[in-house]
Each structure stands twice: as C-alpha cells, then as structure tokens.
Amino acid sequence: MSVTAAKGFRASGVAAGLKTTGAADVALVVNDGPSLAAAGVFTSNRVQAAPVKWSRQVLTGGQLQAVVLNSGGANACTGPQGFQNTHKTAEQVAGLLGLNAGEVAVCSTGLIGLQLPMDKLLPGVDAAAAALSADGGEAAAIAIKTTDTVHKVATAGGAGWTVGGMAKGAGMLAPGLATMLVVLTTDADVPAAELDAALRAATHTTFDRIDSDGCMSTNDTVLLLASGASGISPGQGEFAAAVQAVCADLARQLIGDAEGASKDIAIVVEGAATEADALEVARSIARNNLLMCAIHGEDPNWGRVLSAIGTTGAAFDADELDVAINGVWVCKGGAVGEDRDLVDMTGREVFITARLNAGAETVTVWTNDLTADYVHENSAYSS
Amino acid sequence: MSVTAAKGFRASGVAAGLKTTGAADVALVVNDGPSLAAAGVFTSNRVQAAPVKWSRQVLTGGQLQAVVLNSGGANACTGPQGFQNTHKTAEQVAGLLGLNAGEVAVCSTGLIGLQLPMDKLLPGVDAAAAALSADGGEAAAIAIKTTDTVHKVATAGGAGWTVGGMAKGAGMLAPGLATMLVVLTTDADVPAAELDAALRAATHTTFDRIDSDGCMSTNDTVLLLASGASGISPGQGEFAAAVQAVCADLARQLIGDAEGASKDIAIVVEGAATEADALEVARSIARNNLLMCAIHGEDPNWGRVLSAIGTTGAAFDADELDVAINGVWVCKGGAVGEDRDLVDMTGREVFITARLNAGAETVTVWTNDLTADYVHENSAYSS
Numbered sequence: 001m002s003v004t005a006a007k008g009f010r011a012s013g014v015a016a017g018l019k020t021t022g023a024a025d026v027a028l029v030v031n032d033g034p035s036l037a038a039a040g041v042f043t044s045n046r047v048q049a050a051p052v053k054w055s056r057q058v059l060t061g062g063q064l065q066a067v068v069l070n071s072g073g074a075n076a077c078t079g080p081q082g083f084q085n086t087h088k089t090a091e092q093v094a095g096l097l098g099l100n101a102g103e104v105a106v107c108s109t110g111l112i113g114l115q116l117p118m119d120k121l122l123p124g125v126d127a128a129a130a131a132l133s134a135d136g137g138e139a140a141a142i143a144i145k146t147t148d149t150v151h152k153v154a155t156a157g158g159a160g161w162t163v164g165g166m167a168k169g170a171g172m173l174a175p176g177l178a179t180m181l182v183v184l185t186t187d188a189d190v191p192a193a194e195l196d197a198a199l200r201a202a203t204h205t206t207f208d209r210i211d212s213d214g215c216m217s218t219n220d221t222v223l224l225l226a227s228g229a230s231g232i233s234p235g236q237g238e239f240a241a242a243v244q245a246v247c248a249d250l251a252r253q254l255i256g257d258a259e260g261a262s263k264d265i266a267i268v269v270e271g272a273a274t275e276a277d278a279l280e281v282a283r284s285i286a287r288n289n290l291l292m293c294a295i296h297g298e299d300p301n302w303g304r305v306l307s308a309i310g311t312t313g314a315a316f317d318a319d320e321l322d323v324a325i326n327g328v329w330v331c332k333g334g335a336v337g338e339d340r341d342l343v344d345m346t347g348r349e350v351f352i353t354a355r356l357n358a359g360a361e362t363v364t365v366w367t368n369d370l371t372a373d374y375v376h377e378n379s380a381y382s383s
Numbered sequence: 384m385s386v387t388a389a390k391g392f393r394a395s396g397v398a399a400g401l402k403t404t405g406a407a408d409v410a411l412v413v414n415d416g417p418s419l420a421a422a423g424v425f426t427s428n429r430v431q432a433a434p435v436k437w438s439r440q441v442l443t444g445g446q447l448q449a450v451v452l453n454s455g456g457a458n459a460c461t462g463p464q465g466f467q468n469t470h471k472t473a474e475q476v477a478g479l480l481g482l483n484a485g486e487v488a489v490c491s492t493g494l495i496g497l498q499l500p501m502d503k504l505l506p507g508v509d510a511a512a513a514a515l516s517a518d519g520g521e522a523a524a525i526a527i528k529t530t531d532t533v534h535k536v537a538t539a540g541g542a543g544w545t546v547g548g549m550a551k552g553a554g555m556l557a558p559g560l561a562t563m564l565v566v567l568t569t570d571a572d573v574p575a576a577e578l579d580a581a582l583r584a585a586t587h588t589t590f591d592r593i594d595s596d597g598c599m600s601t602n603d604t605v606l607l608l609a610s611g612a613s614g615i616s617p618g619q620g621e622f623a624a625a626v627q628a629v630c631a632d633l634a635r636q637l638i639g640d641a642e643g644a645s646k647d648i649a650i651v652v653e654g655a656a657t658e659a660d661a662l663e664v665a666r667s668i669a670r671n672n673l674l675m676c677a678i679h680g681e682d683p684n685w686g687r688v689l690s691a692i693g694t695t696g697a698a699f700d701a702d703e704l705d706v707a708i709n710g711v712w713v714c715k716g717g718a719v720g721e722d723r724d725l726v727d728m729t730g731r732e733v734f735i736t737a738r739l740n741a742g743a744e745t746v747t748v749w750t751n752d753l754t755a756d757y758v759h760e761n762s763a764y765s766s
Contacts, residue, residue: 042607045693046692046694046695046696046699046701047689047692047693048546048693048701049703057439071676076686076690077686077714078718078719079702079716079717079718079719081718112684112686112690113685113686113689113713113718115719115721148766153688171673213672213673214670214694215672215673215690216672217690218690218693225734242426252542256512259402272437281747284636286596287583289598289672289753289757290596292692294762299762299763301692302495302496303457303460304495305427305492305494306459306460306495306601307430307598307599307600307601308598309429309430310428310429310430310431310599310601311428311429311599312429318431319462321393331515333462334462334465335461335462335465335496336460336461336496336497370672371757372758375676375679375753375754375755375758378673379676379677379680380680
C-alpha cells in the first residue's frame with residue numbers, strides 16, 4: 001500500500017518533536033530507480049510556501065531522487081530564512097543518502113507563519129533516513145497527517161506494475177491545482193513528460209474538484225515519481241487511467257475526512273453550456289455556507305441552491321433551472337417541484353443535482369457540510 | 384425615527400399570521416407628497432424574487448406612492464403564481480388607499496421556494512392600511528424582521544429636512560447591489576434622478592461593503608422615497624451625504640446583528656493599485672471561513688489572511704504584504720512581524736488591515752465571525 005506499493009521505493013515516518021503531541025511528523029520517500037522520472041503539480045495560490053517554491057524549481061529537471069515531508073509547520077510566509085530551512089532540509093537528505101539536493105523535493109504542512117524548529121527537524125531527517133524500508137509507505141502516510149483523523153493511501157495498476165499514493169488534508173481544502181500533500185509512486189517505466197501529462201489530467205478532475213471549505217492552501221503539492229523498477233512501460237491511456245483512479249480514490253478520502261464534516265456532498269451540475277460554466281456553478285453551490293448548514297441539518301433547502309447559482313456568470317435562464325436532492329426533483333423550472341418531504345437525507349452521502357438546461361457539459365465537485373465542529377476545530381487551531 | 388422621521392410619510396406594521404410565532408410580519412409605508420419622486424437599487428443575483436421583478440419595473444417611472452413589505456416568506460422561485468401574488472398585493476394596497484398599483488413597490492423576505500399564504504397576507508394588508516400613522520415608522524421596522532434580533536432604524540439631515548430609514552437582514556447577507564430590505568424616506572424636495580444618483584453612490588460604499596456570509600440574497604432591495612413635504616431642496620452634496628450617513632448607519636447595524644456573530648470585523652485593504660483590486664482582496668479575506676473561525680476564537684491567525692489574499696488576481700508582491708490585527712503588525716514583508724501575543728482581540732470589534740503596497744486605493748468591508756451559533760441557526764431555519 002501507499003508509496004511503497006510500487007517496486008523501487010523505500011519510505012519511512014518518524015516523530016521528530018515538531019508536533020507537541022509526540023505523533024509522527026517527518027516522512028521520507030526515496031526512489032531507488034532505475035528511472036528517476038517525476039512530475040509535480042502545485043498550488044495556484046499566489047502566496048506560496050518555501051517548500052513549494054523549492055520543489056517547483058527542483059521539478060524543472062523532470063527527476064526526483066527523494067521527497068522529504070513534515071507536518072507540524074507549513075513553512076509558509078517565513079521569508080528568506082524559511083527558504084534556507086527548506087534548502088537545508090534537502091541538503092540533509094542528500095548528504096545522508098548520497099543524493100543530489102537538487103533532486104530532493106520538500107513538502108511541509110501545518111501552521112502558516114512560524115519558522116520550523118530546525119534543531120528538531122534535522123535530527124528527525126536523520127532518523128527518517130535510518131528507518132527507510134520497502135514497507136515504510138504506511139508509516140510515511142501517518143507522519144504527514146495534521147488534523148486528519150485517518151491516513152489516506154490508495155493503489156491501482158496493471159499487469160506487473162503499480163501506482164500507489166498517500167495524501168493528507170483536512171482543512172484549507174479547496175485545491176487550485178492540487179491538494180495539500182500527495183505523493184504518488186509507480187514502478188512503471190514512464191518518461192517525465194508522460195508522467196506530467198497523466199498527473200495534470202488526473203488532478204484536473206479529482207483534486208481540483210474537491211472543495212471542502214473554499215480556502216486554498218499555500219502548500220498544496222502533488223508529486224508523481226516513477227522508478228521503472230517493474231521494467232514495464234504500460235500504454236499511455238492505461239497508465240493515465242491508473243493515475244486517475246488513485247487520485248480519485250485519495251480525493252474522495254480527503255473529503256470523507258474533512259474537518260468537522262458529517263456529510264459528504266456531491267454537487268453534480270448537468271446541462272451546462274461549457275465545462276467552465278459547470279465548474280463555476282458547482283463551486284458557487286459548494287461554497288455556500290447557508291446551504292452547507294442546511295445539509296448539516298438534513299434540510300433540503302433548495303432555495304439556497306438557486307440563490308448560489310444566481311450569483312454566477314454561467315449561461316442559464318432562471319426559469320429553466322431544475323434541482324434534485326438525493327434523486328427528488330424539489331425544484332422544476334425555477335419553482336417548486338416535487339414534495340421536499342420525500343427527500344431522505346439521513347445518510348452520510350448527499351447528492352445535489354443542478355440541471356442548467358443550457359448545454360451538454362457535466363461536472364461533479366465534492367464538498368462537505370458546515371458544522372459547529374468545524375468552527376470549534378478552526379477557532380482553536382493555533383492556540 | 385425610521386421611515387416616518389421625514390414629513391409627508393405614514394407607516395404601520397401588523398401581524399398577519401405569516402410568521403408562525405405571531406410576530407408582526409406586514410409593513411406599509413405611504414408617501415403623502417407633494418412629491419412622489421423615488422429611486423431603488425436591487426440585488427444583482429440573477430435568480431430574483433417576484434417582488435424584485437415587480438418593484439424594478441415599477442421604479443422605471445421614478446415615482447412611488449407606497450411600499451408594502453412582508454416577512455415570513457421571500458416569494459422567490461415561486462413561478463408565475465408568485466408574480467401574480469405580488470401583483471395582487473400591490474392592487475390591494477392601491478384599492479384601499481386610492482393609489483395607482485403601478486406606483487406601489489412590494490418587498491418580501493423569508494424562506495425561498497414557498498408560495499405566500501394570500502388568505503393571510505391580503506387581510507394583513509387591510510389591517511396595515513387601517514393602522515397607518517405618522518408615528519408608524521418603528522412598527523414598520525419591527526414588522527420586516529426575520530432572524531434579526533433587533534430592528535434597525537437611522538436618521539440624518541439638514542436644516543428643516545430629514546432622511547430616515549429602516550433595514551432588515553441577518554443572514555444571506557452579502558449584497559450585490561443592496562441588502563435585504565431597506566426603505567429610506569426624505570421630506571427634502573429632490574427629483575428622481577438626483578435621488579437615484581445619491582442612492583447608488585451611498586449603497587456602493589455602504590451596503591455593498593458589508594459581507595456577512597458571502598451568500599447573496601434573491602430579494603435585496605433598497606428604496607428611497609422623497610415627499611418634498613419640507614419644501615426644502617438641499618444642495619446635492621449635502622443631500623447625498625445625508626443619504627450616505629443613513630445607509631452607513633444601517634449597514635453597520637446589519638453586521639452588528641448578523642446571525643450568530645460574536646465579532647464585528649472591519650477588513651481594511653490599503654495600498655491597492657485599484658479600487659477593484661482592494662475590493663477583491665477585502666471580499667476574499669471576509670469570506671475565508673478558516674479566518675472567520677480563528678477570529679471567533681480570538682486567534683490572530685494572520686497566515687489565513689495571506690492565504691486569502693493569495694487567491695486573488697489583485698496586483699501585489701507576496702514578499703511586500705503587511706498585515707495588522709487591531710493595530711499590531713503581525714506580518715511584515717510577507718513574513719513574521721510583531722509578536723502575535725501583543726494582539727488584544729477580546730473586544731467585539733476587530734480591525735484587520737492588509738497593506739498591499741501596490742498603490743494608493745483603500746476600501747473597508749465589514750463582516751463578522753463564523754460561529755457554531757450561525758451553523759445551528761442555519762441548519763434548522765426552514766424546519
């Protein structure tokens with residue numbers, strides 16, 4: 001499972017004391033090759049953490065020998081010193097394992113605006129290097145958790161080759177290009193350009209289409225490393241499908257574990273004139289606090305769906321809008337439809353379908369409800 | 384006070400049984416002239432309630448003889464029958480008072496997607512007409528409340544003339560052009576075109592710059608009626624300033640009574656290249672759920688301010704951003720600034736200043752924190 005499901009990878013997760021709880025907080029993933037091909041996708045937030053700036057630069061070469069990750073501190077908005085700390089961390093990994101620091105990606109997650117305690121992090125990197133193993137994927141997935149209640153791993157693949165991955169993310173979860181921290185590995189022999197194409201296609205319809213709280217992170221990173229250790233070069237379509245499957249699985253797990261959530265909600269927009277229209281409408285619905293409170297209360301309050309659609313620039317006629325909640329068309333032609341009392345919202349999953357009747361495009365965005373638990377968790381996060 | 388502070392107006396508020404609580408729910412405001420000049424500003428939501436469609440049409444003539452308002456039902460997303468009900472309500476007022484229905488505005492507020500109970504509303508209109516008085520402004524302000532805990536009234540003016548007004552609004556409070564329901568009256572003798580200019584200028588920097596929960600209503604309406612009963616025609620600048628003062632007062636009261644709020648928060652964006660940039664940044668900060676939770680918890684979590692700024696398209700350099708919370712510059716040059724422990728957030732008002740250092744434009748947007756009470760109130764609203 002996780003990043004060591006594919007051959008050619010070792011990983012580890014250890015506790016370095018960055019988290020006051022004593023939980024694991026440093027993870028390391030190493031690609032033993034023979035291939036070092038890699039691709040990455042990063043946050044589109046214009047305020048970017050030091051490790052994002054570093055790793056984006058590293059990836060321009062299309063190769064990664066290792067990824068070092070820490071929870072317990074985002075190293076975002078930390079100025080030149082923060083960037084030096086990221087650089088030092090990569091150098092430490094390179095020195096220990098005989099690698100080139102310019103091929104070591106760094107990922108951080110946690111509170112924004114605090115310097116990482118390097119006196120704890122660097123010994124943690126030493127311990128992580130010592131703990132590397134071909135079974136270490138699970139430990140690595142655990143070490144990158146922040147407010148996640150469970151760790152997230154997934155695998156897919158074909159005959160003789162595998163794509164595996166791990167992810168973390170529970171709040172500030174509205175990826176612009178990727179979500180919090182995700183590392184995918186494969187033992188397929190795939191060149192960097194093809195990895196990049198497969199990764200961008202997959203994130204576009206998976207991580208880019210989850211939107212927990214409308215808040216985009218400064219640290220979002222998705223990396224894909226290929227060791228080629230299987231000796232197999234799958235067909236491009238088959239490989240892309242496996243990457244897509246792992247990304248979709250992890251994205252769904254992230255929403256299922258969103259901070260304070262009691263409902264996982266699929267916003268399905270149908271009949272849009274363009275994909276961009278469909279996405280704009282879906283995000284507007286997903287980010288409507290009033291609606292997300294109503295769903296928490298199991299109230300099929302479709303008026304809030306229409307008021308959210310009405311704030312968008314998408315092509316539609318207000319008198320042609322249909323809305324279904326869990327299969328009951330409570331709104332037809334922009335007005336009252338089937339009896340709202342027929343809607344059963346007792347389950348964890350809720351499906352809201354908004355039909356614009358303006359074209360043929362459909363998208364699905366996953367989100368979750370807004371709860372008092374979310375408020376409690378996020379009003380005490382850094383204190 | 385309220386809409387009867389200015390001479391030439393009568394008003395009333397009565398209970399018609401639209402609200403199950405038995406509280407007042409129908410208000411009537413009548414302009415006895417001699418002037419009937421009026422102006423209005425309506426929601427920019429593309430899904431618009433029947434009374435918004437009606438009143439927008441009525442206002443094209445630049446005159447209003449009366450405004451009838453109801454709480455207990457928004458009459459939004461109610462199809463042709465909803466529009467007929469609005470029309471019938473205006474006809475009822477016109478018939479009772481000998482007016483032209485084409486000069487009677489209608490405003491509704493409450494749950495979206497339910498037909499108004501006309502068997503209760505029309506007798507309520509009869510009672511409201513019978514109760515009209517020159518002291519009725521307060522009763523009218525009370526009758527338009529929904530989840531408001533207090534009614535909102537304000538006055539301003541000059542020598543011998545007055546501008547008065549009332550407002551309601553507690554949730555779905557992110558006006559695109561106006562907020563929920565506001566009626567302003569003046570006894571100044573001002574032509575419709577000048578009323579319109581003064582009203583648009585005032586709403587642009589008052590109601591348009593409060594953003595409680597990012598959710599734009601289908602029913603937002605602001606009306607300004609001038610009776611000319613003072614016989615005074617103030618200077619254009621003096622009159623516009625009075626309208627601005629009443630709008631600013633009412634807008635601030637709306638934020639102060641926002642659903643579940645425990646903090647009133649001013650987002651001050653300084654040093655923007657354009658006003659549009661400043662507004663985009665201010666709204667992005669105001670709508671950041673994570674930040675609004677942090678402020679509820681009295682946590683000066685400035686990293687969430689920067690992550691919100693980073694999602695905008697405004698002109699700025701991430702390494703040039705400064706952020707102050709209640710006067711303490713916790714972020715300087717995009718990184719750690721003064722000690723966050725110096726920030727005192729125990730008061731009800733919180734000031735967040737974001738300095739973009741990209742120009743000379745400044746705007747202030749008022750919002751409020753996100754609380755468990757907001758979630759509770761809005762997860763049970765229609766049940």
